[in-house]
Amino acid sequence: MVTIGDVAKAAGVSRSTASYALSGKRSISPEVTQRVLDAVAELGYTPNAGARALRTSQTRVLALFAQFVEDEFAPAMLEYIKGVTDTARELGYDTLLVSDDDGVGAVQRLARSRMVDGFVLLNVAEDDDRLEPLRQVPQPGALVGLPGDPSGLDVFDLDFEASGRMMVDEMHALGHREMILVSQPEDVVERGGAYVWRLADAAKDRAASLGIELHHYFAASSQPQIGEDLHRFLDAHPGATALLLNNEGAAAALPAVLHARGLSAPEDLSVVGRYSDVFARTFSLPFSAIDSAADRLGRHAVHQLVGRIEGSLDKASPHTVELIAPEVHDRGSMAAPPAA
């Protein structure tokens, strides 16, 4: 492989001069600089990452922790990943994708070996055991997902409480007075998906203060169970005219369920979901939904992280908790309830 020594030799200068010509950290005459640049182009020189990391203790690599959990809906994950890798690349960083079962060990391994300059964690749980090691490590960390204790870390998430209220408000404004909220399976919640609770609790509070009946259920996240669940909920509440979905699998299954019951949205039932736009577009019935803004969250997380790395902000300096405001994207599945 070609080293800076080869470049220096080809340009007829010392290694240090070649280095300064490339970094611009000391003034080098235009002619010499040009000769160095020519040599670089001709020989195809790219600095050895290991040597540079060793010397500068910066790798220009970010660790991206993504846990691929069986029953959470996968397509959403890819959007987060894409948001992170693209943004990182724009800022001159590569991304190490970590799907280790042992998240705690992986944090320590990568931090101690100085393989990465910082950490992005997706899918952060309420009581995530990766956070403690992350706080003790010199590299900064950014989270997508709000944990119980966000101290010492930058956090980015959708505002799930506002989302819950917004769903109820939208339906209320259209005239609905009895609704069903379908959440993700309880084991998702147990694994730390507190956002499910945050949305549901906020929705219930709002419903109560508006004098609305809101029936809350957990449901499976995949076929065929989820279809049966939906039938059960609809059977149990014949007076409900609106369906709020915080469960991708339910959105996927709903078209078949509506078909089987001879119902249409929004004529017979108004529907609003909470999941990503890309997800919404691929389904056979495009339901209105609050976008989970996956790529935006990934973007923000990386920007903040890189800011901390390069600004070398003290790890102790004040941290962000940014909850982005929900927006309902109307795809025509919400309307006034049928005249009773």
Add this chain to the structure above:
Amino acid sequence: MVTIGDVAKAAGVSRSTASYALSGKRSISPEVTQRVLDAVAELGYTPNAGARALRTSQTRVLALFAQFVEDEFAPAMLEYIKGVTDTARELGYDTLLVSDDDGVGAVQRLARSRMVDGFVLLNVAEDDDRLEPLRQVPQPGALVGLPGDPSGLDVFDLDFEASGRMMVDEMHALGHREMILVSQPEDVVERGGAYVWRLADAAKDRAASLGIELHHYFAASSQPQIGEDLHRFLDAHPGATALLLNNEGAAAALPAVLHARGLSAPEDLSVVGRYSDVFARTFSLPFSAIDSAADRLGRHAVHQLVGRIEGSLDKASPHTVELIAPEVHDRGSMAAPPAA
């Protein structure tokens, strides 16, 4: 950070002795070895990756190239990624996820900077311009997807020709004599998705030799266009009793289309697809399908790649082209045609 010097000092030995105690490359007395191990555990020593890479010219990192193309179906991608990262980790490697627009540049950058020991390329096109630089680089490469010229690289892919024949054969065996094959959009093919042609051509050949009518169409890959496309195809061929889908979007849209036409599978129309099992499970009607075996392909690619890295097989030594045999997973959407 703690270095091997710290470990050596704590154990009361020289740096080289500590290194040999850990690597086992020279015999070291049991007592000394134990002291070194204790010091490592106590201090939490992990070798500095940059220093090790510099010295050994091995990084234990693989580059994974995944292009997130708008109209290819994303969920499938995640399965490939998972297969690769998990397998890499099992073998002691980390994975650098590259979604660079400039694939050629990224190959050269990562190879020259010695950031990675090898390359895995997903979504390889018929005439993929990343292959040429990849061949010229010292690190080995493994492809998922069969290009026109696979020389110098290890290739893993589903056997799409066998898949095309199998779809036709299955339907033929059930008694179907007129079928519609729906492929991915033509621009996917143009971008190099030759697998679309390989499947379609093989299916057409087989149909011809069995004396079956097979209508072949390209269709859009997302809503709402794909729904209209399907209606058009079914309108054009009222006698067709079987639908072969090599297009995930079509599978996603089909339930609504069937509903609209008052049809059911398999009573009125038999359906078989070609996509991943995970994908199939999330859709509102579970159609029978040939699994794309994403995780298996990723696994094989990584095993082969690591074998080449560690066995330091000559880059010129014989390369593999492994096409894995298709299997139809029956989910009940195929049956004999309705009695005419």
Add this chain to the structure above:
DNA sequence: CCGTTCAGTCGAATCCATTCGACAGTGTTC
């Protein structure tokens, strides 16, 4: 009892890029 062998250990060199201190040469200023 001397010479040989070998297990066990250490010192020093190496991988490559970066950067500090030093220095030669030119130009500036009183």
Add this chain to the structure above:
DNA sequence: GAACACTGTCGAATGGATTCGACTGAACGG
């Protein structure tokens, strides 16, 4: 014309792990 300030370069040190060659001391054979 002497003192000073830059500019542009270079040499050498640095970062941390690995590994080759060399050395020590104990065991063993004759």
